[in-house]
Amino acid sequence: MQLIRVLFALCIVIGTAHAEAPYPSKxxxxxxxxxxxxxxxxxxxxxxxxxxxxxxxxxxxxxxAGAGGAIGATFVAKAAPDGYTLLLGTVSELTVxxxxxxxxxxxTMKDFEPxxxxxxxxxxxxxxxxxxxxxxxxxxALAKAEPGKLSFSSFGVGSQNQLLAELFMSKSGTKLLHxxxxxxxxxxxxxxxxxxxxxxxxxTVVMPLVQGGKLKALAxxxxxxxxxxxxxxxxxxxxxxxxxxxxxxVVGPRGMPPAVVARLNAAINKVLADPSIKTEFGRRDxxxxxxxxxxxxxxxQADIERWSQVVKASGIRIE
Amino acid sequence: MDVLQNLAMGFEHALTLQNLMYCAIGCVVGxxxxxxxxxxxxxxxxxxxxxxxxxxxxxxxxxxxxxxxGAQYGDSVSAxxxxxxxxxxxxxxxxxxxxxxxxxxxLALFTAGISSFIGxxxxxxxxxxxxxxxxxxxxxxxxxxxxxxxLFGFMCVSVVTTGSVLNGLAMCFVGVxxxxxxxxxxxxxxxxxxxxxxxxxxxxxxSVALGCFGIAxxxxxxxxxxxRSPFNGEIHLIPSWANFKRIMPSALxxxxxxxxxxxxxxxxxxxxxxxSYAFEKKTSKYRREIGSxxxxxxxxxxxxxxxxxxxxxxxxxxxGIPENxxxxxxxxxxxxxxxxxxxxxxxxxxxxxxxxxxSMWIGNCFLLLLNVPLVRIWLSVFKIPYGVLFPSILFFxxxxxxxxxxxxxxxxxxxxxxxxxxxxxxLSLDPSPLMLGFILGPMLEENFRRAMLLSRGSFEVFVTRxxxxxxLALVVALTLVGVVGALRAxxxxxxxERHPPPPPDCETNTPPSAMVI
Numbered sequence: 001m002q003l004i005r006v007l008f009a010l011c012i013v014i015g016t017a018h019a020e021a022p023y024p025s026k027x028x029x030x031x032x033x034x035x036x037x038x039x040x041x042x043x044x045x046x047x048x049x050x051x052x053x054x055x056x057x058x059x060x061x062x063x064x065a066g067a068g069g070a071i072g073a074t075f076v077a078k079a080a081p082d083g084y085t086l087l088l089g090t091v092s093e094l095t096v097x098x099x100x101x102x103x104x105x106x107x108t109m110k111d112f113e114p115x116x117x118x119x120x121x122x123x124x125x126x127x128x129x130x131x132x133x134x135x136x137x138x139x140x141a142l143a144k145a146e147p148g149k150l151s152f153s154s155f156g157v158g159s160q161n162q163l164l165a166e167l168f169m170s171k172s173g174t175k176l177l178h179x180x181x182x183x184x185x186x187x188x189x190x191x192x193x194x195x196x197x198x199x200x201x202x203x204t205v206v207m208p209l210v211q212g213g214k215l216k217a218l219a220x221x222x223x224x225x226x227x228x229x230x231x232x233x234x235x236x237x238x239x240x241x242x243x244x245x246x247x248x249x250v251v252g253p254r255g256m257p258p259a260v261v262a263r264l265n266a267a268i269n270k271v272l273a274d275p276s277i278k279t280e281f282g283r284r285d286x287x288x289x290x291x292x293x294x295x296x297x298x299x300x301q302a303d304i305e306r307w308s309q310v311v312k313a314s315g316i317r318i319e
Numbered sequence: 320m321d322v323l324q325n326l327a328m329g330f331e332h333a334l335t336l337q338n339l340m341y342c343a344i345g346c347v348v349g350x351x352x353x354x355x356x357x358x359x360x361x362x363x364x365x366x367x368x369x370x371x372x373x374x375x376x377x378x379x380x381x382x383x384x385x386x387x388x389g390a391q392y393g394d395s396v397s398a399x400x401x402x403x404x405x406x407x408x409x410x411x412x413x414x415x416x417x418x419x420x421x422x423x424x425x426l427a428l429f430t431a432g433i434s435s436f437i438g439x440x441x442x443x444x445x446x447x448x449x450x451x452x453x454x455x456x457x458x459x460x461x462x463x464x465x466x467x468x469x470l471f472g473f474m475c476v477s478v479v480t481t482g483s484v485l486n487g488l489a490m491c492f493v494g495v496x497x498x499x500x501x502x503x504x505x506x507x508x509x510x511x512x513x514x515x516x517x518x519x520x521x522x523x524x525x526s527v528a529l530g531c532f533g534i535a536x537x538x539x540x541x542x543x544x545x546x547r548s549p550f551n552g553e554i555h556l557i558p559s560w561a562n563f564k565r566i567m568p569s570a571l572x573x574x575x576x577x578x579x580x581x582x583x584x585x586x587x588x589x590x591x592x593x594x595s596y597a598f599e600k601k602t603s604k605y606r607r608e609i610g611s612x613x614x615x616x617x618x619x620x621x622x623x624x625x626x627x628x629x630x631x632x633x634x635x636x637x638x639g640i641p642e643n644x645x646x647x648x649x650x651x652x653x654x655x656x657x658x659x660x661x662x663x664x665x666x667x668x669x670x671x672x673x674x675x676x677x678s679m680w681i682g683n684c685f686l687l688l689l690n691v692p693l694v695r696i697w698l699s700v701f702k703i704p705y706g707v708l709f710p711s712i713l714f715f716x717x718x719x720x721x722x723x724x725x726x727x728x729x730x731x732x733x734x735x736x737x738x739x740x741x742x743x744x745x746l747s748l749d750p751s752p753l754m755l756g757f758i759l760g761p762m763l764e765e766n767f768r769r770a771m772l773l774s775r776g777s778f779e780v781f782v783t784r785x786x787x788x789x790x791l792a793l794v795v796a797l798t799l800v801g802v803v804g805a806l807r808a809x810x811x812x813x814x815x816e817r818h819p820p821p822p823p824d825c826e827t828n829t830p831p832s833a834m835v836i
Binding site: 037038180214 | 365462507655657769
């Protein structure tokens with residue numbers, strides 16, 4: 001990969017020596033702030049593949065994983081705002097991390113230029129089969145009968161799904177024990193084993209396990225019922241006014257020329273409208289849609305406000 | 320009979336010309352990449368994952384799996400010939416490199432090859448017959464059980480130490496301390512990160528292994544200026560029957576240890592090589608030679624490692640939960656291909672599972688065919704002048720570290736560990752226990768604290784859970800046996816003979832019945 005990039009770079013130097021060409025005149029780097037193989041990486045690769053064809057320039061995915069996505073995001077925030085370095089960001093590094101960190105590495109609304117949201121995925125409240133509650137109301141009753149007895153696993157301290165659980169607890173007036181893990185796989189492993197009783201994870205992870213009888217799904221957290229989780233009620237239906245989604249979107253460094261943002265937004269939306277790309281995302285339960293940069297900005301703003309409130313109320317902060 | 324029928328179906332799928340080709344490509348690419356210092360299966364699979372978009376699903380998985388175990392074997396080649404281990408060959412390095420120093424590289428490589436073959440074969444039998452059962456067992460272990468398993472792993476420290484036990488223990492603790500760097504899982508607090516982003520996720524195992532072993536070894540060689548003359552002796556590719564008889568039992572024991580530990584999602588595979596080495600040191604007929612270049616010390620861990628690599632597919636196949644970074648990538652490949660990993664995967668896609676199992680065995684044969692004749696070529700590494708060999712090794716070490724996160728700072732960390740490794744070597748301190756501490760320390764801490772959190776601070780959990788209670792009993796028994804053995808040895812030896820340092824392995828004087836490890 002590196003070699004290819006060096007070769008590309010050489011080509012650019014030779015190619016652009018003559019004239020200033022319209023954007024994009026050289027390859028674009030799309031940074032994914034997580035390791036290869038994960039949902040972020042795969043989303044980035046799907047978007048990059050479509051964008052390459054759409055823009056007529058190679059779009060290269062670069063994984064810069066580490067520090068919960070902060071390393072990749074910081075890299076993009078500091079890059080030149082010329083539209084050649086972009087981030088396929090997620091809720092983790094764009095709207096959760098800057099809120100929970102005592103010293104945030106960047107301010108998402110000030111340091112990034114929203115371009116387009118890519119996809120959203122529904123979260124599920126899942127329980128170990130041994131938990132006697134079969135719906136959210138029973139779960140709340142159970143949790144209230146013995147406060148702190150039920151435990152939930154999270155992806156780590158200050159992760160989106162810990163904040164989700166905090167929000168759930170404050171809205172339902174319950175107290176659950178938080179057990180942090182390193183990422184989703186470990187968190188779900190101990191849920192299957194029954195060491196913890198609850199977790200919040202995406203339909204992609206939870207539903208196959210529900211179908212296999214290893215877990216039970218109590219509610220989805222999306223605004224409406226999810227096709228990926230047939231028959232599972234929303235949390236709002238169950239009486240807890242809480243809705244949120246996991247999402248990915250493309251952002252660039254702050255200060256990109258409006259024309260470049262518009263060009264990228266149009267291109268990404270066109271890619272996402274492609275039925276084959278839609279199916280690819282659909283396999284991972286990701287719903288893709290069309291957004292303007294302004295809509296995406298408002299969406300992120302609302303997300304940040306929600307998490308800020310949770311952080312303020314719960315006092316969850318990380319260094 | 321069902322299993323045999325399924326296996327037959329699997330072989331039918333795996334033996335098509337196309338799939339054979341993918342298997343061969345996977346094994347070759349894997350071996351070649353594994354050979355390069357610092358580059359492991361993870362980097363390779365993540366690089367090649369996009370290429371598999373256009374390959375049919377069976378072929379893609381067979382190829383990726385081939386890369387995985389190919390690289391696993393390739394790693395042991397660089398560990399044996401140049402003392403440059405990757406995460407999976409740290410233990411193979413100990414006796415393997417000693418054999419190289421004794422000019423028995425060919426024998427060591429052959430041992431690693433044949434043991435990997437045996438380990439792989441045993442694991443495939445396990446995969447074929449026991450996947451559904453082990454899939455359930457794997458998830459029965461809770462934090463308390465893992466905590467005890469890691470404690471059990473620490474019992475191996477006296478065994479992987481060459482030299483004084485005290486030094487070994489000290490190095491082990493240094494390893495534990497080094498592993499403290501990073502974000503604490505339980506509280507999210509930064510430990511010793513100096514506000515450097517690079518250190519937020521801790522120090523990379525690859526950086527430590529490359530630095531302490533590979534780079535340190537190179538620096539030492541340069542320092543001493545001693546030319547290792549090119550190898551021109553006769554190469555006996557097929558070891559003598561006597562050697563073969565020594566390899567077999569060790570490899571079988573290793574396969575068993577690896578197969579069992581590989582199944583555990585909480586990091587069992589990483590412990591497998593250490594436990595198997597300890598097992599050899601306790602049970603092998605040639606246990607006294609282990610540590611100074613015995614083929615048992617290569618055979619056991621190599622077989623365990625290979626077996627664990629394969630049984631680590633069990634949690635993924637039976638439940639749909641990836642156990643490590645490599646199986647996570649394999650899972651990504653499944654999803655790309657439209658196969659939903661989960662508890663019903665084997666029932667829904669029997670051809671896929673059995674095809675993969677069968678291809679693993681075919682891949683095994685490929686690796687053997689590939690590597691036995693190639694031993695000659697690996698040996699020619701020593702014909703390369705140092706002036707060319709050393710810079711290129713360092714170059715590949717840099718690429719290997721960089722490829723993990725595309726982060727330049729990781730290279731500086733590796734360099735720093737090269738310096739540390741060199742100092743340790745000059746002080747005759749062995750880095751193997753350091754690696755043991757580095758790997759097990761954080762897992763012990765994480766699981767201990769999680770177990771305490773879940774039990775609300777009650778230590779009872781360690782004795783009320785059957786698995787953790789059994790492991791705890793083993794740990795206590797072995798410690799007692801060790802202490803009693805050491806005391807007896809001390810009394811028998813008397814004061815006069817206590818001047819030479821006590822034997823590194825204080826448990827050797829115990830009666831055979833007590834040698835449990």
